[in-house]
Amino acid sequence: MEIKVLGPGCAKCTEAEKIMRAAVEEAGVAATIEKISDFQQIAKHGVFSTPAVVIDGQIKCVGKVPSKNEALDWIRK
Amino acid sequence: MQPITSIKQHNQVSTPQPGSPLPASAKVKYILIGLAGIGLWLALYRQLHRLAELLAFSVLGLKPGSHLGEAVLFFFYDTPKVLMLLVLIVFGVGILRSFFTPERTRKILAGKRESVGNVLAALLGIVTPFCSCSAVPLFIGFVTAGVPLGVTFSFLISAPMVNEIALVLLYGLLGWKVAAIYLGTGLLIAIVAGWTIGRLHMEHGIEDWVREMHINAADIPDEKLTWTDRFDHGQTAVRDIVGKVWIYVVAGIAVGAGIHGFVPEGFMAQIMGKDAWWSVPVAVVIGIPMYSNAAGIVPVVEALLGKGAALGTVLAFMMAVIALSLPEMVILRKVLKPQLIAVFIGVVGAGIMLVGYLFNFII
Numbered sequence: 001m002e003i004k005v006l007g008p009g010c011a012k013c014t015e016a017e018k019i020m021r022a023a024v025e026e027a028g029v030a031a032t033i034e035k036i037s038d039f040q041q042i043a044k045h046g047v048f049s050t051p052a053v054v055i056d057g058q059i060k061c062v063g064k065v066p067s068k069n070e071a072l073d074w075i076r077k
Numbered sequence: 078m079q080p081i082t083s084i085k086q087h088n089q090v091s092t093p094q095p096g097s098p099l100p101a102s103a104k105v106k107y108i109l110i111g112l113a114g115i116g117l118w119l120a121l122y123r124q125l126h127r128l129a130e131l132l133a134f135s136v137l138g139l140k141p142g143s144h145l146g147e148a149v150l151f152f153f154y155d156t157p158k159v160l161m162l163l164v165l166i167v168f169g170v171g172i173l174r175s176f177f178t179p180e181r182t183r184k185i186l187a188g189k190r191e192s193v194g195n196v197l198a199a200l201l202g203i204v205t206p207f208c209s210c211s212a213v214p215l216f217i218g219f220v221t222a223g224v225p226l227g228v229t230f231s232f233l234i235s236a237p238m239v240n241e242i243a244l245v246l247l248y249g250l251l252g253w254k255v256a257a258i259y260l261g262t263g264l265l266i267a268i269v270a271g272w273t274i275g276r277l278h279m280e281h282g283i284e285d286w287v288r289e290m291h292i293n294a295a296d297i298p299d300e301k302l303t304w305t306d307r308f309d310h311g312q313t314a315v316r317d318i319v320g321k322v323w324i325y326v327v328a329g330i331a332v333g334a335g336i337h338g339f340v341p342e343g344f345m346a347q348i349m350g351k352d353a354w355w356s357v358p359v360a361v362v363i364g365i366p367m368y369s370n371a372a373g374i375v376p377v378v379e380a381l382l383g384k385g386a387a388l389g390t391v392l393a394f395m396m397a398v399i400a401l402s403l404p405e406m407v408i409l410r411k412v413l414k415p416q417l418i419a420v421f422i423g424v425v426g427a428g429i430m431l432v433g434y435l436f437n438f439i440i
Contacts, residue, residue, distance in 0.1 A: 010210035048218025
């Protein structure tokens with residue numbers, strides 16, 4: 001599983017990354033987590049409100065920090 | 078209308094599933110909770126002045142009318158008052174914002190004519206939730222989706238300029254007239270400045286890589302929110318925003334209290350009064366690079382006004398501080414060439430200055 005957290009690096013983006021990491025650990029699945037902070041890269045994903053979470057190329061949420069339960073839902077599906 | 082007892086019973090049976098529309102009875106429950114909350118809030122709010130007097134003069138034994146007594150009373154009254162207003166409004170705005178997303182706003186603005194677009198963008202700038210560090214992705218998203226440059230700027234100017242926290246504080250400390258003036262002129266500046274930038278045809282001022290970008294609109298899941306979710310939004314907003322700004326509010330009121338009690342009446346009239354014509358541009362030039370959140374600056378504004386500073390000058394200073402800042406310019410430099418940033422600062426700064434002069438002139 002390939003998880004990308006998109007965000008330029010404000011407090012909320014850092015929190016989103018932290019939650020995704022915690023969720024992956026809790027679910028015990030094999031996944032790579034990448035933080036993307038380059039504006040060009042973010043825009044290429046078609047996302048323009050951050051933080052955003054993309055899993056295996058699919059946009060899961062934009063413009064908010066996901067809750068851990070949401071994150072677990074996405075990972076376990 | 079169903080009788081209230083039956084609503085309660087109904088609620089115990091059906092807990093709303095996330096994602097499913099809320100049953101009408103639960104909506105009624107939220108309305109009732111909301112009304113009760115507002116009632117309690119009002120009852121407490123009305124007692125604040127009496128409590129502050131009790132605390133300052135009876136408990137601490139300070140003399141009414143003395144410098145220290147007045148400063149302490151000001152602090153004890155304004156701090157809980159402002160914090161209570163803040164909680165109420167931030168909660169309300171949090172719920173309001175759950176109806177808007179940047180994606181929806183972009184859809185509304187894409188392909189809109191200028192003028193109409195500028196007005197809409199300025200209004201949507203108030204209610205669309207986005208974190209300040211999203212300004213650049215948002216700019217790219219808007220421009221590549223065909224939102225005209227001037228309309229995009231109207232949005233980007235109004236979003237920080239018309240700030241719910243500043244609005245609350247101005248209302249609480251200076252009354253509804255000043256709050257309305259701030260809201261009206263803030264919107265006007267966003268509309269006119271955005272329109273002007275559009276007229277100047279500055280599209281070449283956008284960095285080339287942004288203009289050459291072709292983005293396929295991503296299929297972003299449109300969230301279905303229940304009223305429970307929206308209440309959660311309100312609560313999160315209160316936790317996030319009030320939790321972050323309360324310290325600035327208290328510090329700002331403490332400074333304000335000091336000015337209130339100890340600086341002589343009319344002291345600011347010389348430097349920031351109506352007759353000092355140069356004070357408006359100086360206030361704007363000092364305010365532009367400064368960055369402070371609205372919460373900290375409004376109590377100081379109130380205190381300055383109380384000592385004879387002119388409303389226009391003080392309002393211009395406040396707008397310059399919250400609408401334009403050095404950190405924001407550094408971020409925007411990634412997508413805008415220097416000449417467009419200069420035009421942006423120039424047009425918005427000029428608008429703020431005009432507002433300053435206007436109010437010094439008419440009030």
